[in-house]
Amino acid sequence: MKDTLIARLTVEAFLAEYMHAIDADRLEEWCDFFTEDGTYRVTTRENADLGLPLNLMSCKGRGMFKDRITALRTANIFEPHVYCHIPGALRVTGMNGDVIESESTFTIIRTTNHGDMCVFVCGRTRDRIVLRDSRPKFIDRTVILDSRQIDTLLVIPI
Amino acid sequence: MKDTLIARLTVEAFLAEYMHAIDADRLEEWCDFFTEDGTYRVTTRENADLGLPLNLMSCKGRGMFKDRITALRTANIFEPHVYCHIPGALRVTGMNGDVIESESTFTIIRTTNHGDMCVFVCGRTRDRIVLRDSRPKFIDRTVILDSRQIDTLLVIPI
Amino acid sequence: MKDTLIARLTVEAFLAEYMHAIDADRLEEWCDFFTEDGTYRVTTRENADLGLPLNLMSCKGRGMFKDRITALRTANIFEPHVYCHIPGALRVTGMNGDVIESESTFTIIRTTNHGDMCVFVCGRTRDRIVLRDSRPKFIDRTVILDSRQIDTLLVIPI
Numbered sequence: 001m002k003d004t005l006i007a008r009l010t011v012e013a014f015l016a017e018y019m020h021a022i023d024a025d026r027l028e029e030w031c032d033f034f035t036e037d038g039t040y041r042v043t044t045r046e047n048a049d050l051g052l053p054l055n056l057m058s059c060k061g062r063g064m065f066k067d068r069i070t071a072l073r074t075a076n077i078f079e080p081h082v083y084c085h086i087p088g089a090l091r092v093t094g095m096n097g098d099v100i101e102s103e104s105t106f107t108i109i110r111t112t113n114h115g116d117m118c119v120f121v122c123g124r125t126r127d128r129i130v131l132r133d134s135r136p137k138f139i140d141r142t143v144i145l146d147s148r149q150i151d152t153l154l155v156i157p158i
Numbered sequence: 159m160k161d162t163l164i165a166r167l168t169v170e171a172f173l174a175e176y177m178h179a180i181d182a183d184r185l186e187e188w189c190d191f192f193t194e195d196g197t198y199r200v201t202t203r204e205n206a207d208l209g210l211p212l213n214l215m216s217c218k219g220r221g222m223f224k225d226r227i228t229a230l231r232t233a234n235i236f237e238p239h240v241y242c243h244i245p246g247a248l249r250v251t252g253m254n255g256d257v258i259e260s261e262s263t264f265t266i267i268r269t270t271n272h273g274d275m276c277v278f279v280c281g282r283t284r285d286r287i288v289l290r291d292s293r294p295k296f297i298d299r300t301v302i303l304d305s306r307q308i309d310t311l312l313v314i315p316i
Numbered sequence: 317m318k319d320t321l322i323a324r325l326t327v328e329a330f331l332a333e334y335m336h337a338i339d340a341d342r343l344e345e346w347c348d349f350f351t352e353d354g355t356y357r358v359t360t361r362e363n364a365d366l367g368l369p370l371n372l373m374s375c376k377g378r379g380m381f382k383d384r385i386t387a388l389r390t391a392n393i394f395e396p397h398v399y400c401h402i403p404g405a406l407r408v409t410g411m412n413g414d415v416i417e418s419e420s421t422f423t424i425i426r427t428t429n430h431g432d433m434c435v436f437v438c439g440r441t442r443d444r445i446v447l448r449d450s451r452p453k454f455i456d457r458t459v460i461l462d463s464r465q466i467d468t469l470l471v472i473p474i
Contacts, residue, residue: 005325009163016247023247023263023282045398082203084263084280084304086246088402089332089339105339105400107425109265109280115307117277119433122400122425124339146400149431167321174405181405181421181440240361242421242438242462244404267423267438273465275435 007092011102011129014136019085022157027072030157031065032137035130039140040065042158045123048144056145056154068157078155083120084109085158098131099139108158110151121145121158165250169260169287172294177243180315185230188315189223192296193288198223200301200316203281214303214312226315236313241278242267243316256289257297266316268309279303279316323408327418327445330452335401338473343388346473347381350454351446356381358459358474361439372461372470384473394471399436400425401474414447415455424474426467437461437474 021029034040042057059065088105095101103126110120123146128139143158179187192198200215217223246263253259261284268278281303287294301316337345350356358373375381404421411417419442426436439461445452459474 005329008329009167009325013163013166013249016249019247019263020249020261020282082304084246084265084282086244086263086265086280086402088400089335091329091332091336103336105335105402107400107402109277109304111280111304115305117280117305119277119425119435122402122427122433124336124400146398146425146427147431147433167325171321171324171407174407177405177421178407178419178440240462242404242423242440244402244421244423244438267435267462269438269462273463275438275463277435 003095004092007095007100008090008102010131010136011092011100011104011127012087012090014129015087015090015104015127019087023083023085025082027069027156030069031062034062034065034138034141037061038065038138040138040143040157041141042143042145042154044145044148046148056150057157072155076153076155078153080113081110081156083156083158084111093126100129100131102127102129106158118151120151121147123147125158161253162250165253165258166248166260168289168294169250169258169262169285170245170248172287173245173248173262173285177245181241181243183240185227185314188227189220190295192220192223192299195219196223196296197298198296198301198315199299200303200312202303202306204306206302214308215315230313234311234313236311238271239268239314241314241316242269251284258287258289260285260287264316276309278309279305281305283316319411320408323411323416324406324418326447326452327408327416327420327443328403328406330445331403331406331420331443335403339399339401341398343385343472346385347378348453350378350381350457353377354381354454355456356454356459356473357457358461358470360461360464362464364460372466373473388471392469392471394469396429397426397472399472399474400427409442416445416447418443418445422474434467436467437463439463441474 040059041055043055086107090104093101107122108120111117126142129136198217199213201213244265248262251259265280266278269275284300286297356375357371359371402423406420409417423438424436427433442458444455
């Protein structure tokens with residue numbers, strides 16, 4: 001089988017594990033999906049297209065990931081809700097040694113405690129994933145939302 | 159290729175066949191996706207988290223599956239509608255001989271005869287699938303809906 | 317690994333490339349996903365079930381594909397919007413030499429410039445894909461929408 005198909009399957013399985021961890025509220029595991037100095041940011045398509053630097057969320061390095069989850073667990077006030085991640089079209093855009101670059105579409109259905117469901121966000125991610133060591137990890141993950149607006153706040157990571 | 163990747167692909171292809179059968183209204187084939195004494199149930203995340211036993215739908219054994227579809231075809235009164243199943247993140251959570259355990263997110267877009275579309279349900283399934291014989295079959299399938307409420311009734315299986 | 321699993325992966329990767337090209341507004345590449353005399357049409361489930369011939373969109377041959385995109389770029393007046401394609405359940409329904417027949421569910425989330433998101437369409441595609449030459453191409457692609465109505469117009473291809 002072609003190397004790109006194998007790489008595609010590996011990324012797909014890794015993204016599925018990531019999404020399940022978040023959707024099942026195992027948020028303390030979030031930082032473990034990144035390398036020690038990994039980066040994560042959420043921006044909008046408008047900002048990305050114009051090359052604007054502002055992010056809706058940005059973390060660099062394990063400490064910031066842990067801070068974010070600690071804040072979510074102990075400080076942030078928000079209406080309880082859960083995500084259902086639906087991964088979309090995945091393409092491998094580059095392979096270099098043990099690093100895979102990929103791009104994928106996604107959508108998230110958000111459900112509140114009352115039972116209201118909505119398409120919360122959709123868009124695309126650009127990921128660089130390293131296969132070194134025992135399991136894959138994000139070197140960086142950029143989430144690019146199609147919409148310029150977020151309904152209420154973005155507290156759970158995407 | 160790793161065994162878990164092969165198992166993942168096998169489950170993915172099986173779930174796709176299952177979803178197409180339902181979405182194409184080939185509901186009489188539904189029971190054939192289960193073993194002779196297979197079980198199927200639909201519950202909510204709230205119930206699952208609290209360990210509560212109540213199900214929105216529950217079938218055990220071929221007879222109950224057939225009853226359910228006969229009722230749908232001949233007795234139930236409901237507004238005509240179709241499902242579009244969108245499978246989400248799939249992970250293999252266990253392999254034991256010819257039995258695969260998996261967990262996957264999903265959403266269903268429901269469309270009525272008038273043309274109205276909505277996100278009908280989303281959530282996760284926990285499946286045990288046996289590969290014995292000519293094609294895979296569910297030993298049990300548990301559907302866990304993110305929302306505690308269903309818009310009108312749940313008549314077509316998920 | 318079984319041939320059908322390999323075929324399924326090949327189709328899945330091809331569809332992902334197609335969806336990314338459209339979602340990223342690389343519409344000039346659209347025609348390159350089809351053979352020289354390839355066909356593309358969009359119809360509704362109601363029409364397909366009744367065997368009615370009317371299509372919402374129909375193209376045959378490269379020239380018509382290019383015309384369509386030229387019209388979109390230069391003549392059509394519509395509110396700016398983007399698609400986020402979410403591929404669904406994919407099944408290989410036939411293999412004959414270097415031609416694969418497949419069927420897949422999908423949904424598209426549409427986002428306008430103002431940031432409004434909605435489930436724009438969902439349904440199923442029936443595709444015939446040829447693997448000859450350097451990359452796969454559609455011989456024909458039929459999109460069957462679950463709903464009988466489209467919100468405003470259908471301008472970007474599905």
